[in-house]
Amino acid sequence: xxxxxxxxxxxxxxxxxxxxxxxxxxxxxxxxxxxxxxxxxxxxxxxxxxxxxxxxxxxxxxxxxxxxxxxxxxxxxxxxxxxxxxxxxxxxxxxxxxxxxxxxxxxxxxxxxxxxxxxxxxxxxxxxxxxxxxxxxxxxxxxxxxxxxxxxxxxxxxxxxxxxxxxxxxxxxxxxxxxxxxxxxxxxxxxxxxxxxxxxxxxxxxxxxxxxxxxxxxxxxxxxxxxxxxxxxxxxxxxxxxxxxxxxxxxxxxxxxxxxxxxxxxxxxxxxxxxxxxxxxxxxxxxxxxxxxxxxxxxxxxxxxxxxxxxxxxxxxxxxxxxxxxxxxxxxxxxxxxxxxxxxxxxxxxxxxxxxxxxxxxxxxxxxxxxxxxxxxxxxxxxxxxxxxxxxxxxxxxxxxxxxxxxxxxxxxxxxxxxxxxxxxxxxxxxxxxxxxxxxxxxxxxxx
Numbered sequence: 001x002x003x004x005x006x007x008x009x010x011x012x013x014x015x016x017x018x019x020x021x022x023x024x025x026x027x028x029x030x031x032x033x034x035x036x037x038x039x040x041x042x043x044x045x046x047x048x049x050x051x052x053x054x055x056x057x058x059x060x061x062x063x064x065x066x067x068x069x070x071x072x073x074x075x076x077x078x079x080x081x082x083x084x085x086x087x088x089x090x091x092x093x094x095x096x097x098x099x100x101x102x103x104x105x106x107x108x109x110x111x112x113x114x115x116x117x118x119x120x121x122x123x124x125x126x127x128x129x130x131x132x133x134x135x136x137x138x139x140x141x142x143x144x145x146x147x148x149x150x151x152x153x154x155x156x157x158x159x160x161x162x163x164x165x166x167x168x169x170x171x172x173x174x175x176x177x178x179x180x181x182x183x184x185x186x187x188x189x190x191x192x193x194x195x196x197x198x199x200x201x202x203x204x205x206x207x208x209x210x211x212x213x214x215x216x217x218x219x220x221x222x223x224x225x226x227x228x229x230x231x232x233x234x235x236x237x238x239x240x241x242x243x244x245x246x247x248x249x250x251x252x253x254x255x256x257x258x259x260x261x262x263x264x265x266x267x268x269x270x271x272x273x274x275x276x277x278x279x280x281x282x283x284x285x286x287x288x289x290x291x292x293x294x295x296x297x298x299x300x301x302x303x304x305x306x307x308x309x310x311x312x313x314x315x316x317x318x319x320x321x322x323x324x325x326x327x328x329x330x331x332x333x334x335x336x337x338x339x340x341x342x343x344x345x346x347x348x349x350x351x352x353x354x355x356x357x358x359x360x361x362x363x364x365x366x367x368x369x370x371x372x373x374x375x376x377x378x379x380x381x382x383x384x385x386x387x388x389x390x391x392x393x394x395x396x397x398x399x400x401x402x403x404x405x406x407x408x409x410x411x412x413x414x415x416x417x418x419x420x421x422x423x424x425x426x427x428x429x430x431x432x433x434x435x436x437x438x439x440x441x442x443x444x445x446x447x448x
Contacts, residue, residue, distance in 0.1 A: 030073040037444040039064040044323050044410075044437035045335060064092040065114075069126070079135070083146075085127035090114040126160050139168040148180065151205065151219050151242045152255045153275060154315040155292060155342065156308055165203065176205040182309070185227035199225040201309070213246040219257075223309070231309055232302070233269060236261040249281040263303055271295045271306040277318040285358020288368075290318035296348020296376035305346035314342040319353040320368040322408035323437050324388035337372070337385055337416065337437070338428065345427065348375030349385075364402075367391040374415065380422045384413025392441075400448055406441040 041062045068088045075081040094115030113120040129144030143164040150156040165178030183199035200223065207217040221238040225231060240257030256274040263269055275292030294306040308314055319325045326340045338344050342351075355368030372385045387410065394404025415425050417434050 026076065028075040030071075030075060032071040032073070032448060033069050034445070034447040035066065035068045036446075037064065037066045039442045040439065042437070042439040042441075043435060044408075044439050066090050066092070071127075079133040081131050083127060083129055083131055085125075087124040087126050088113070088122050089124070090122060094120075137168065139166050141166045148178070148203075150221070151217060152240060152257055152273065153277060153290070153292060153318055155273060155275070155294065155306075156221070156238065156257070157201075157310065158315045159310065159313075161201070163201070172209040174207045176203065178203040183225070183227050183229060185229060197227045199223065199227050199229075199231075215244040217242045217244075223261075231307060233261060233263045233307055234265070236269065236307055250278065251280075252276060252278040259307055267301065267303050269303050269307060271304055273306045282356070283358065284360060285356055287354070287356055288318070288320065289354045290316070291350075291352040292316060293350050294343060294348045294375060296344070296374060297346050298376045298378055300346065300378060302346035305343055305348055308343055313340050316342065316351065319351060319370055320355050320366065320390075321353065321370050321388050322390050322406065322439050322441070323410050324370050324372050324386055325351065325353075337410065337412075344374050344385075344425070347378065347425075349373065350375055362396040363393065364396070364404075365391070365393045373413065374425070377415075380420075381425055382414035382418055382423045385415050386410045386413045401444075401446045403444050404442070406439075406443075408439045408441075410437045412436050 039062065066089070069085065070088075071083070071085045073081050073083050091114045094113075113122045125145065127145050127147060129142050129146040131140070131142050133140050141164065145160060145162045146165070147160050148163075148165070149158045159182070161180040161182050163178060163180030165176060165180075167174065167176045169175075178201075180201040180203070181198055182201060184194055185197040185199075202220075202222040204220040205217065206219075207215055209215045219238075219240050219242070221236075221240075223231070223233070223236040225234055225236075236259060238257055238259045240255060242255035243253065245252045245254075254274075254276040257272065259269055259271045261269045273292065273294045275290070277290040278288070280287045280289075295304055297303065297305040314326065316325050321327060321336075324337055325342065326336045327334050334340075338349070342349050349372060351370060351372045353368065353370035355366055357366035358364070367390070369387070369389050371387045373383045374381075374385065375383075377383050388408060390406065390408035392404055392406035394402050396402045412434060414423055416428060417436075418424050
């Protein structure tokens with residue numbers, strides 16, 4: 001290549017670099033994230049094998065894991081930004097997998113960066129979405145893979161999903177309208193393309209602030225599912241009402257919802273739920289209380305059972321439980337007495353929880369108790385699942401770095417520990433003499 005061609009090539013590359021650098025220089029780059037280390041001594045998690053949570057002499061040992069989340073926001077201005085969010089989970093020592101790829105105690109090395117010498121691909125995508133304010137209407141839109149939670153303590157759905165949602169505020173009213181697609185089941189052995197068999201969620205949400213102490217809301221959710229896969233219904237309608245009420249030192253958030261639709265063309269759904277979350281300032285801290293009722297079905301047909309979108313990962317974070325309900329503090333090795341399914345296989349459930357949280361200087365603490373039972377029993381099954389007590393104390397080393405220790409213990413109910421096999425819930429109770437689950441936890445948490 002002649003000197004002239006080299007000079008032209010250099011000039012072209014320089015011009016391209018300058019052109020691409022111009023918009024980047026106009027961006028406001030934001031970085032946020034977190035790192036959490038957790039160590040466990042427990043017989044309740046058994047290294048992630050849910051079959052062992054109620055087994056006599058369940059595997060017990062110390063294990064540790066970590067989670068890091070990195071969020072990058074490319075902000076063009078106050079009305080336009082791109083949000084990206086990624087996650088990296090690691091078990092200390094790695095996670096072994098059997099030859100068929102399932103998690104196990106023996107087998108080949110799995111794809112976990114905690115294995116010896118690391119070098120594994122563990123980067124997970126949580127969110128990538130565009131967040132912008134439309135100048136004509138003044139509405140805010142989020143388009144892409146984004147987090148979404150229902151207005152009912154996440155008992156129906158809390159997840160990262162692909163879709164679009166718009167929000168508009170007019171005086172004291174705020175409305176939302178959204179569409180999410182959580183399944184596009186393209187069949188490999190059939191002549192089908194994208195969009196043929198899908199599961200979609202339509203969201204309509206409205207809130208009205210009556211005054212500074214009273215806000216009332218109503219929602220309508222609709223799911224149309226023709227994939228033939230979970231959730232086990234074809235059409236679901238859900239209407240509900242909720243409120244946010246302040247009474248002096250107390251804040252109470254009641255909610256209720258009703259569902260109808262079709263499990264199949266020959267089976268209709270009729271189910272409901274209700275609950276409340278509250279907090280009352282008391283002394284240096286606050287008393288927390290919460291509870292819920294999910295309707296169930298005695299006969300096993302489940303058409304009267306409250307339907308969730310993902311039965312395997314039902315949340316109710318206000319409970320502040322570690323074992324009784326899917327824990328809100330755990331990383332990726334977590335399960336609950338019901339295998340994270342608060343519908344308990346369509347039986348429904350009733351939960352009541354209370355606790356106290358406070359802080360003294362850099363020290364923070366909380367203690368909680370909760371009780372869980374099924375709403376309906378089948379045959380001679382008992383209803384009581386268990387009672388949990390737990391406590392946590394921590395210290396803020398820096399403003400954004402804290403360390404804590406926690407302990408939790410569950411007194412199993414008859415539905416899981418009865419000596420009579422017919423009294424125990426099939427599929428959940430493993431033995432007649434199951435050990436009461438316990439957990440000790442130490443964690444280090446950094447957020448920025």
